[in-house]
Amino acid sequence: MYGYHGKIARINLSTGKISVEKIDEDFAKKWLGTRGFGIHTLLKEIDPKVDPLSEGNKIIYSTGPLTGTAAPTGGRYMVITKSPLTGYIAMSNSGGFFGAELKFAGWDYLIVEGKSENPVYISIKDDDIEIKDASHIWGKKVSETERILLEEFGDKHAQIASIGPAGENLVKFSAIMNNGHRAAARGGVGAVMGSKKLKAIIVRGHKKTPLADRQKFISVVKEKINKLKNDPVAGSGLPKYGTAVLVNIINQNGLYPTRNFRSGVFEYAEEQSGEAMAAKYLKKNKPCYACPIGCGRVNVISSVGETEGPEYESLWALGAHLGINDLGSIIEANHICDEMGLDTISTGGTLATAMELYDRGILKQEDLGDAPPLRFGNTEVLHYYIKKIAKREGFGAKLAEGGYRLAESYGYIDAFMGVKKQELPAYDPRGAEGHGLGYATDNRGGDHIKAYMISPEILGYPVKMDPHDISDEKVKMLILFQDLTAVIDAAGLCVFTTFGLVADDYRDMLNAAMGWDLSTEEYLKIGERIWNAEHLFNLKAGLTAEEDTLPKRLTDEPMPEGPNKGHVVRLKEMLPRYYALRGWRDNGEISEEKIKELGLEEYL
Amino acid sequence: MPKVKFFATLREITGKREEIIKGDTVEDVLNTLYREYGEEFRKELRERSMILVNGKNIKHLEGLKTKVREEDTISIFPPAGGG
Numbered sequence: 001m002y003g004y005h006g007k008i009a010r011i012n013l014s015t016g017k018i019s020v021e022k023i024d025e026d027f028a029k030k031w032l033g034t035r036g037f038g039i040h041t042l043l044k045e046i047d048p049k050v051d052p053l054s055e056g057n058k059i060i061y062s063t064g065p066l067t068g069t070a071a072p073t074g075g076r077y078m079v080i081t082k083s084p085l086t087g088y089i090a091m092s093n094s095g096g097f098f099g100a101e102l103k104f105a106g107w108d109y110l111i112v113e114g115k116s117e118n119p120v121y122i123s124i125k126d127d128d129i130e131i132k133d134a135s136h137i138w139g140k141k142v143s144e145t146e147r148i149l150l151e152e153f154g155d156k157h158a159q160i161a162s163i164g165p166a167g168e169n170l171v172k173f174s175a176i177m178n179n180g181h182r183a184a185a186r187g188g189v190g191a192v193m194g195s196k197k198l199k200a201i202i203v204r205g206h207k208k209t210p211l212a213d214r215q216k217f218i219s220v221v222k223e224k225i226n227k228l229k230n231d232p233v234a235g236s237g238l239p240k241y242g243t244a245v246l247v248n249i250i251n252q253n254g255l256y257p258t259r260n261f262r263s264g265v266f267e268y269a270e271e272q273s274g275e276a277m278a279a280k281y282l283k284k285n286k287p288c289y290a291c292p293i294g295c296g297r298v299n300v301i302s303s304v305g306e307t308e309g310p311e312y313e314s315l316w317a318l319g320a321h322l323g324i325n326d327l328g329s330i331i332e333a334n335h336i337c338d339e340m341g342l343d344t345i346s347t348g349g350t351l352a353t354a355m356e357l358y359d360r361g362i363l364k365q366e367d368l369g370d371a372p373p374l375r376f377g378n379t380e381v382l383h384y385y386i387k388k389i390a391k392r393e394g395f396g397a398k399l400a401e402g403g404y405r406l407a408e409s410y411g412y413i414d415a416f417m418g419v420k421k422q423e424l425p426a427y428d429p430r431g432a433e434g435h436g437l438g439y440a441t442d443n444r445g446g447d448h449i450k451a452y453m454i455s456p457e458i459l460g461y462p463v464k465m466d467p468h469d470i471s472d473e474k475v476k477m478l479i480l481f482q483d484l485t486a487v488i489d490a491a492g493l494c495v496f497t498t499f500g501l502v503a504d505d506y507r508d509m510l511n512a513a514m515g516w517d518l519s520t521e522e523y524l525k526i527g528e529r530i531w532n533a534e535h536l537f538n539l540k541a542g543l544t545a546e547e548d549t550l551p552k553r554l555t556d557e558p559m560p561e562g563p564n565k566g567h568v569v570r571l572k573e574m575l576p577r578y579y580a581l582r583g584w585r586d587n588g589e590i591s592e593e594k595i596k597e598l599g600l601e602e603y604l
Numbered sequence: 605m606p607k608v609k610f611f612a613t614l615r616e617i618t619g620k621r622e623e624i625i626k627g628d629t630v631e632d633v634l635n636t637l638y639r640e641y642g643e644e645f646r647k648e649l650r651e652r653s654m655i656l657v658n659g660k661n662i663k664h665l666e667g668l669k670t671k672v673r674e675e676d677t678i679s680i681f682p683p684a685g686g687g
Binding site for chain 2: 232233234236237238240241242243244245246248249252253254274275295311312313448449452454455458459460461464466495496499562563564
């Protein structure tokens with residue numbers, strides 16, 4: 001078998017037992033990698049109704065076949081577990097260098113199960129895996145954790161995935177961090193580590209991924225790298241301005257969510273755009289492992305010195321979403337989120353919910369005591385509450401539960417802008433209705449990256465579609481994006497490659513690596529299998545069609561201003577067709593035929 | 605006369621964030637810009653660029669023939685992506 005080491009590690013933190021298991025080629029052809037391996041494990045091994053923060057939940061750290069190879073962006077790993085935020089599946093991935101190192105150590109994936117009594121970390125030196133005491137780093141921020149562990153490990157090339165105080169304190173939207181500023185952020189995966197008292201995983205490896213025909217693989221990869229380098233977006237736009245170039249684009253298109261999605265136009269967008277950040281703070285761009293794009297930002301601000309980011313999403317969540325206009329403070333807030341190990345999108349989203357409650361007089365200053373008023377535009381809010389959330393101190397304890405539970409506790413659920421209890425990202429779907437259908441049907445709740453419909457609806461790749469077209473063609477495009485993204489994720493690559501590559505390019509690289517002869521359609525079938533299996537897990541966890549929905553503001557309240565004025569998301573008109581085109585029943589359940597077609601019978 | 609807004613690399617080429625340009629259609633305006641800023645500007649718009657009139661993509665209006673009036677804003681972006 002090529003592309004894989006054929007080996008996985010099962011690490012039980014309750015018993016301390018570590019065992020090695022094998023995977024074979026039939027299994028690899030069925031699930032490909034990362035999300036595929038993860039959902040297989042969850043469906044086989046955990047009760048979908050299990051409390052996500054209990055001993056019964058498991059957490060999988062998985063590479064894909066192209067992780068750790070020369071394939072462009074082949075450095076990604078995926079964390080798959082049951083989310084404490086949504087109660088459904090979480091599959092959050094991250095770049096940087098951790099994923100590649102895990103693969104170098106010879107592991108396709110790790111299953112961590114059980115729960116330790118005391119803080120521990122996992123140390124991996126190629127074949128040797130140890131569970132070690134972490135009491136001396138428990139409570140430390142991410143940079144400090146990385147520094148101490150690296151010193152202890154004695155090899156500066158080791159890579160670390162860790163949680164900050166937020167994960168330890170079981171914040172429902174805490175992240176797993178690597179390389180200081182790279183995050184497997186969404187769905188509260190950090191809290192699952194925290195609940196198992198697992199502070200970090202440190203890994204160093206020296207193995208090459210076996211490839212069917214190394215020379216052929218390298219020549220295919222070179223061709224794809226050239227394609228990316230010559231692409232105007234992947235080759236020049238992203239390296240130059242980073243993802244933040246989208247601030248002005250999305251704002252000019254009128255779907256830049258402002259003050260908790262009250263508007264799609266932010267009057268201060270220009271002052272916190274990618275252009276403004278590049279002019280004032282940018283030192284250089286920074287690529288992840290094997291990445292020819294290099295969208296990462298190294299910025300310098302006086303308060304913290306050199307830091308990385310914020311990305312477009314973080315910039316928005318801690319800026320326009322809260323009505324805040326102070327780029328320096330936003331960059332620092334992003335830095336604090338990284339240090340504490342917080343998902344920036346949900347941090348901003350939860351604060352936006354709180355601000356709406358405050359603005360409506362439902363949340364009162366007396367609930368906050370001496371803490372800063374949660375007023376839209378109040379910059380003071382940022383640093384103060386982010387630290388309080390991570391430590392679950394004062395009102396931070398309430399915020400740490402996420403926007404949904406906050407709004408629910410005040411009896412005003414409409415203040416929460418999210419799906420399946422997860423806060424929405426930086427696009428108001430009243431200006432891109434297919435993207436809205438994506439939010440409503442995403443297996444991990446409010447999310448943009450598992451089917452980035454902004455690409456066809458706004459940016460025009462691979463074709464330009466009218467953002468207000470809701471025909472079957474649009475629904476089919478969403479399904480294609482969901483399935484293709486599952487393939488790219490499972491391969492171990494970054495979705496930003498889609499700005500320069502098409503589905504056939506992934507097929508070429510995968511076939512060359514593994515010595516397979518699968519067609520693009522066969523790979524997309526694997527993507528479809530992954531998507532359906534994740535949906536199956538959610539159904540078993542209690543998902544009903546009622547939760548495949550959007551906040552009322554987006555379906556019932558027309559956009560008040562800008563180019564999308566008067567528009568809502570016509571979700572009710574799209575959702576039944578989505579189910580039908582997926583081969584699902586009217587109630588969102590997967591039909592028997594589809595289960596059979598995808599070979600999912602054994603998971604029922 | 606319509607107002608033209610430039611973004612990303614187009615700001616570096618033009619040295620401006622915005623400019624008032626004469627023209628009755630998007631095409632008229634672009635031709636003036638090509639004359640003014642030359643090949644470098646044209647090259648940036650060759651593929652996958654985005655042109656909006658009052659926030660609406662001209663691909664869903666009348667393309668380059670889209671009419672523009674004095675109070676209109678034309679936003680021009682070079683190829684860009686993110687997420």
